[in-house]
Amino acid sequence: MSKTAVRPSALRAGAFAALVAASFMAAPSSVLAADPIKIGSVVSATGPASFLGDPEQKTLKLYVEALNKKGGLMGRPVELVLYDDGGDANKARTFATRLIEDDKVIAMVGGTTTGTTMAMIPVFEDAKVAFISLAGAIEIVEPVRAFVFKTPHTDKTACQKIFEDLKGRKLTKIGMISGTDGFGKSMRAQCLKVIGDYGISVLADESYGPSDADMTPQLNKIKNTAGVQALVNPGFGQGPAIVTRNYAQLGISVPLYQSHGVASKSFIDLAGAAAEGVRLPAPALLIADKLAGTDPQKAVVTEYKKSYESATGQPVSTFGGYAYDGIQILVSAIERAKSVEPQKIRDAVEATKNHVGTTGIYNMSAKDHLGLGTESFRMLEIRKGDWVPLAGVQN
Amino acid sequence: MLAAVVTSRLATLLFLALVIAVVPVLAPSSFYLRVASLVWIFALAALGLTILMGYAGQVSLGHAGFLGIGAYAVAVGPARLGLDPLLSFFLGAALCGLVAYAVGKPILRLKGYYLAIATLGFGLIVALVLHSEAAVTGGPDGIQVARITLFGWRISGATTWYWVTAGALMIGAALALNIAASPSGRTLRALHDSEVAATGVGVDVAARKLAAFVVSAVYAGVAGGLLALMNGFITPETASFMHSIELVAMVIIGGTGSVLGAVVGSAFLTVLPQALTILQEYEQAVLGLLIMVFMIFLPAGIVSSLKRFVLDRAP
Amino acid sequence: MSEFLQLVFSGLTVGAVYALVALGFTLVYNASDVINFAQGDFVMIGGMGTVFLAAAGFSLPLATLIAILAAVVVGLLLHRLAVEPARGASPVTLIMITIGASIFIKGVAQLVFDKQFHSLPPFSGADPISIGGASFLPQSLWVIGGTLAILIALWLFLEKTLLGKALLATAANRLAALLVGINVRVVLALAFAVSAAIGAVAGILVTPITLTRYDVGTLFALKGFAAAMVGGMGHPVGAVAGGLLIGLMEAFGAGYVSSTYKDAVAFVMILVVLFAMPQGLFGRRSLERV
Incomplete structure (x- = not known):
C-alpha cells in the first residue's frame, strides 16, 4: 500500500x-x-x-x-x-x-x-x-x-513537430481549433509563435470550451473557409475526441492533426472510426510494442x-x-x-x-531544467484503431 | 448578564481579537498561519455576503466574480498599466463597487430564484472573461502578482500576511457590526423580514438593496485583492462557480446575518479540506455530505445554534 | 443555407438535452418549490450507468433500463433524505442542500465509476445523414425524437392520469391538494422520481454524441437551470422552448460570431430576458390555471 x-x-x-x-x-x-x-x-x-x-x-x-x-x-x-x-x-x-x-x-x-x-x-x-x-x-x-x-x-516542441510534418506534405495553409483550457490556449499561443519559421499561415482560428459537447458550428466555419489545407487541434480531454468525430461527421477532407494532449489509447476508443488517419506528435510510450528492440526507450516504456x-x-x-x-x-x-x-x-x-x-x-543542465529536444516526439498516425509510427519523420 | 455579553457588538470584536491573538501562539508552523490567513480572507468575503444575505435578504450565487475582479485588479494594474500595487488594490475594490452598482441596478429588481440565476450568470461571465482575455489576464494559466511594498517595506512572509489579513478582517468586522446597528442596517433587516411592510413605512427598498449589494461586492473585492497579493499568483479559478457556492455555504454554515458566523463558516470550509486529505478519494463525497448535513440539521448556522445553546443555559 | 441548416441541427441536438434537464427542474420546482441542482447529475447517472453496465456484460436495453432505475432511486433518496427533512427551510438553504447533494453524487460517482471519459455506441450507426448540404448524425434524430416522446408522455401523464392530476394540483396549491385528500408526500416523491428518469434518459440519448464523465452534470445543471429560467420557471413548455432557444443561440453564436464566449450565451440571454420580462418568456406559473 x-x-x-x-x-x-x-x-x-x-x-x-x-x-x-x-x-x-x-x-x-x-x-x-x-x-x-x-x-x-x-x-x-x-x-x-x-x-x-x-x-x-x-x-x-x-x-x-x-x-x-x-x-x-x-x-x-x-x-x-x-x-x-x-x-x-x-x-x-x-x-x-x-x-x-x-x-x-x-x-x-x-x-x-x-x-x-x-x-x-x-x-x-x-x-x-x-x-x-x-x-x-x-x-x-x-x-x-x-x-x-x-x-x-513544452508545447512549442509539439507545434514544431506538427509543422515539420505539414511542411513535409507541402501543406501551408491551416485551420486551427483550440480548447480554451490552459493546455489548449498555451499550445495555441506557442504554435502561433513558431508558425512563421515554417512558412505556414492560419486561415481560420476557432476555439471551444473545456466542456463543450458539439464543435460542428466552429468546424463548419473552418470547412467553409477557402484554402484550408489541414486542421490542427491543440487540446486535451474529451474535446479533441469530439472535434475528431465532428470532423468526420462534416466530411472534412483535409488532414487532421491532434496534439500530445490526446496521446492515450482512450482517445482512439472515444473518437472511434473518425480517428482513422489522424496524426499527432507523441512520446514513445504509446508505441511501446512497436519500438525496435534496439530503441533505447523500449525497456522503460514497456515496463x-x-x-x-x-x-x-x-x-x-x-x-x-x-x-x-x-x-x-x-x-x-x-x-x-x-x-x-x-x-x-x-x-x-x-x-x-x-x-x-x-x-x-x-x-x-544549469541552463536547461527540462532537457528534452523535439526528437523525443514521434509522429504517429492512427490506422485501423492503432498508432503507427510514421517512417522517415523520426529524427 | 451572559446574554448581554454574548450579543454585544464590542464583545464580538473582542472575541475575534482574542482568537486572532491566540492562533499564532498555538500554530506549530507557518503553514497554520497561512491557513489562518486564508480563513481571515474568506471570512472578509463572507462578511460582505452576510450583509447582503442576512441583512438585506438577497442571495448572490456569483460573488466569486467580485473576488476575481479584486484579485485581478492587483495583478493587472501593476503588470499592464504600470499602476502602484497598493493603488490597484483600492481601485480594484472601487471597481467591484462600481460593477455591483451597474449590474445590481437591474438585477435586484428580480426576486428569489431569478436573482439567484442572474447573479450566477454574472459570476460565470466574469470567470469567462478572465479565462478568455489572455492578453490582459494571462488566460487560464493565470498571472503573476507583483509584491507589494509599503513605505519601502516589502510585505512578505507568512507572519506578516497573517497580521495584514487579520487586521483587514477586524476592520471589516467592525464596519459590518456598525452597519448592522445603524438605522440603515435596521431598515435592511426590516427588508429581510417583509419587503411589503418596509415599503409601507416609506423605506426605499430598491436603493437599500442596491447599497447592500455594492457594499458586499467591495468586501469581496478587498478579499480578492488580499488573496492575490498574499499568493503572488492568481488564476481565473478564483472567480469560479464553486467558489461562489463556497462563499454562500460559509455564510449559511456559520449563521446568516452574524459576523462571527461568517468567520466560523470560513474557518469551517477552509480548514475542512485540509483535514479531509486523510480521506483521499473519499474527500469529495464527504464534503458534499457534510454540506448537506449542516444545511439540513443546522439551518440557522453554527453560531446562532451555539448562541441559543449558551443562552438557554444562562441563568 | 447549408451552413444555417448545419447550425440548426447542432443547436437542436444540444438544445434538446438542455430542454430535458430544464423539464426536470420544472417538475420538481412545481411540486416542491425546490431548485434541484443535482438534476444534471441524473444525466450523468444515466450515461455512466449505461456505459458501465454495458461493459459489465448487460445488453444495451437492459443496461439503459437499470441505469434509469438507478437514477430514479437516487432521486427518491434525495427527496426522502435531504429535501424532505429540510421542509420549510429558506430557498437558499434548499439550493445549497441540492448543491451539496450534487457534490456528494459526483464524489461517489468517481469512486463507483472512474474519472475517464466514456462513450456509447450510437443507436443506429455513425454514418452521417446529409440534407441540403448539412450533415448530422442519426443519433441527433434519437435525441430530438426522444425529447418529443418524453414531452408527449409527460403531457399524457399529467393530463390523463389521476396521479398526474394530483401532481398538477399539488403544484397549484399544496394546502388545497391536502384538503382534497391528495397524499402530498407521495406526489412530491413522484416528482423527484420522474425528473430523475427524464434526466437519465437524456443522458443515455446524448452520450453517444457528447461523451460522459462523472462530472458532466454541473454543466447540464447550469444550462438546464438557465433554460428553465429563460422559459419562465415552472412552465414545462417554457422549459423546452428555453432549452432549444439556448441550444440554437449557442450554435449560431459559435458559427456566425465567435466561439470564445459561447458559454456566456445562455447567461447573457437570461439577463436580457429577465430584464425585459422578469418572469421569463412564458410568464409565471401558467400551471396555476388548473
Missing part, C-alpha cells in the same frame, strides 16, 4: 478546526521504525484537470509502492505525501506550504497544470527544495529557476506500460508518463547524491544526464 494514509500532520490539521473554540491539541509526531524519506506531491486528481492529474496520482502511488517493495531508497522506506488540489491554484499553494512547513518533504514531484505549478513555485524557491513539475508551459523553466524542473515536453495497465486496468497516457519520469529522475538523483539534503538533491537533478524516460531522453 502507498504510505499516504493517516498521517499525524493531517490529524493536527483537523484539530486546527477546533482552534476557534480554543481547544487546540497537537498530535504527537509518530516515530516510524526506519525513518522514511518523504517525497511530496500536489496533483489535480479531481476537477477540470483530473484527466491529467488522475493518471499522475496513480503512477506516483504505484511507483512508490513498487520502490518500497524492492527495499526502498538507500535502505529507507519512501513515504509519498500526496495532496489533491482540485485544479485550484490557491489550494495548491496551501498544500505546497503544508508539504514544506508541516510534512517537511525533501523534494516534490507534482503540479498538474501550469496555473497550479506557477502558484507553487515561490514556496519551493523560498524553501530551497527541488520541485519537478508535470505541467506543459515553457515559462516554468524559462527563465531557469534554481529549484524548479519539469518533465513534459511502465505493463505495470500501470495491469494495476489500473486503464490505458497509459502521456500524462502518467510525465509523473513516472519525474519521480524516476528524482529517485535516481537521490541515489546519486547519496543524501536527502534538499540542496544536494537539487544539484543531482540538475546533473541528470542521459536519463531514459517514457517521454524522451533527459539531459539537464
Whole structure:
C-alpha cells in the first residue's frame, strides 16, 4: 500500500478546526521504525484537470509502492505525501506550504497544470527544495529557476513537430481549433509563435470550451473557409475526441492533426472510426510494442506500460508518463547524491544526464531544467484503431 | 448578564481579537498561519455576503466574480498599466463597487430564484472573461502578482500576511457590526423580514438593496485583492462557480446575518479540506455530505445554534 | 443555407438535452418549490450507468433500463433524505442542500465509476445523414425524437392520469391538494422520481454524441437551470422552448460570431430576458390555471 494514509500532520490539521473554540491539541509526531524519506506531491486528481492529474496520482502511488517493495531508497522506506488540489491554484499553494512547513518533504514531484505549478513555485524557491513539475508551459523553466524542473515536453516542441510534418506534405495553409483550457490556449499561443519559421499561415482560428459537447458550428466555419489545407487541434480531454468525430461527421477532407494532449489509447476508443488517419506528435510510450528492440526507450516504456495497465486496468497516457519520469529522475538523483539534503538533491537533478524516460531522453543542465529536444516526439498516425509510427519523420 | 455579553457588538470584536491573538501562539508552523490567513480572507468575503444575505435578504450565487475582479485588479494594474500595487488594490475594490452598482441596478429588481440565476450568470461571465482575455489576464494559466511594498517595506512572509489579513478582517468586522446597528442596517433587516411592510413605512427598498449589494461586492473585492497579493499568483479559478457556492455555504454554515458566523463558516470550509486529505478519494463525497448535513440539521448556522445553546443555559 | 441548416441541427441536438434537464427542474420546482441542482447529475447517472453496465456484460436495453432505475432511486433518496427533512427551510438553504447533494453524487460517482471519459455506441450507426448540404448524425434524430416522446408522455401523464392530476394540483396549491385528500408526500416523491428518469434518459440519448464523465452534470445543471429560467420557471413548455432557444443561440453564436464566449450565451440571454420580462418568456406559473 502507498504510505499516504493517516498521517499525524493531517490529524493536527483537523484539530486546527477546533482552534476557534480554543481547544487546540497537537498530535504527537509518530516515530516510524526506519525513518522514511518523504517525497511530496500536489496533483489535480479531481476537477477540470483530473484527466491529467488522475493518471499522475496513480503512477506516483504505484511507483512508490513498487520502490518500497524492492527495499526502498538507500535502505529507507519512501513515504509519498500526496495532496489533491482540485485544479485550484490557491489550494495548491496551501498544500505546497503544508508539504514544506508541516510534512517537511525533501523534494516534490507534482503540479498538474501550469496555473497550479506557477502558484507553487515561490514556496519551493523560498524553501530551497527541488520541485519537478508535470505541467506543459515553457515559462516554468524559462527563465531557469534554481529549484524548479519539469518533465513534459513544452508545447512549442509539439507545434514544431506538427509543422515539420505539414511542411513535409507541402501543406501551408491551416485551420486551427483550440480548447480554451490552459493546455489548449498555451499550445495555441506557442504554435502561433513558431508558425512563421515554417512558412505556414492560419486561415481560420476557432476555439471551444473545456466542456463543450458539439464543435460542428466552429468546424463548419473552418470547412467553409477557402484554402484550408489541414486542421490542427491543440487540446486535451474529451474535446479533441469530439472535434475528431465532428470532423468526420462534416466530411472534412483535409488532414487532421491532434496534439500530445490526446496521446492515450482512450482517445482512439472515444473518437472511434473518425480517428482513422489522424496524426499527432507523441512520446514513445504509446508505441511501446512497436519500438525496435534496439530503441533505447523500449525497456522503460514497456515496463511502465505493463505495470500501470495491469494495476489500473486503464490505458497509459502521456500524462502518467510525465509523473513516472519525474519521480524516476528524482529517485535516481537521490541515489546519486547519496543524501536527502534538499540542496544536494537539487544539484543531482540538475546533473541528470542521459536519463531514459517514457517521454524522451533527459539531459539537464544549469541552463536547461527540462532537457528534452523535439526528437523525443514521434509522429504517429492512427490506422485501423492503432498508432503507427510514421517512417522517415523520426529524427 | 451572559446574554448581554454574548450579543454585544464590542464583545464580538473582542472575541475575534482574542482568537486572532491566540492562533499564532498555538500554530506549530507557518503553514497554520497561512491557513489562518486564508480563513481571515474568506471570512472578509463572507462578511460582505452576510450583509447582503442576512441583512438585506438577497442571495448572490456569483460573488466569486467580485473576488476575481479584486484579485485581478492587483495583478493587472501593476503588470499592464504600470499602476502602484497598493493603488490597484483600492481601485480594484472601487471597481467591484462600481460593477455591483451597474449590474445590481437591474438585477435586484428580480426576486428569489431569478436573482439567484442572474447573479450566477454574472459570476460565470466574469470567470469567462478572465479565462478568455489572455492578453490582459494571462488566460487560464493565470498571472503573476507583483509584491507589494509599503513605505519601502516589502510585505512578505507568512507572519506578516497573517497580521495584514487579520487586521483587514477586524476592520471589516467592525464596519459590518456598525452597519448592522445603524438605522440603515435596521431598515435592511426590516427588508429581510417583509419587503411589503418596509415599503409601507416609506423605506426605499430598491436603493437599500442596491447599497447592500455594492457594499458586499467591495468586501469581496478587498478579499480578492488580499488573496492575490498574499499568493503572488492568481488564476481565473478564483472567480469560479464553486467558489461562489463556497462563499454562500460559509455564510449559511456559520449563521446568516452574524459576523462571527461568517468567520466560523470560513474557518469551517477552509480548514475542512485540509483535514479531509486523510480521506483521499473519499474527500469529495464527504464534503458534499457534510454540506448537506449542516444545511439540513443546522439551518440557522453554527453560531446562532451555539448562541441559543449558551443562552438557554444562562441563568 | 447549408451552413444555417448545419447550425440548426447542432443547436437542436444540444438544445434538446438542455430542454430535458430544464423539464426536470420544472417538475420538481412545481411540486416542491425546490431548485434541484443535482438534476444534471441524473444525466450523468444515466450515461455512466449505461456505459458501465454495458461493459459489465448487460445488453444495451437492459443496461439503459437499470441505469434509469438507478437514477430514479437516487432521486427518491434525495427527496426522502435531504429535501424532505429540510421542509420549510429558506430557498437558499434548499439550493445549497441540492448543491451539496450534487457534490456528494459526483464524489461517489468517481469512486463507483472512474474519472475517464466514456462513450456509447450510437443507436443506429455513425454514418452521417446529409440534407441540403448539412450533415448530422442519426443519433441527433434519437435525441430530438426522444425529447418529443418524453414531452408527449409527460403531457399524457399529467393530463390523463389521476396521479398526474394530483401532481398538477399539488403544484397549484399544496394546502388545497391536502384538503382534497391528495397524499402530498407521495406526489412530491413522484416528482423527484420522474425528473430523475427524464434526466437519465437524456443522458443515455446524448452520450453517444457528447461523451460522459462523472462530472458532466454541473454543466447540464447550469444550462438546464438557465433554460428553465429563460422559459419562465415552472412552465414545462417554457422549459423546452428555453432549452432549444439556448441550444440554437449557442450554435449560431459559435458559427456566425465567435466561439470564445459561447458559454456566456445562455447567461447573457437570461439577463436580457429577465430584464425585459422578469418572469421569463412564458410568464409565471401558467400551471396555476388548473
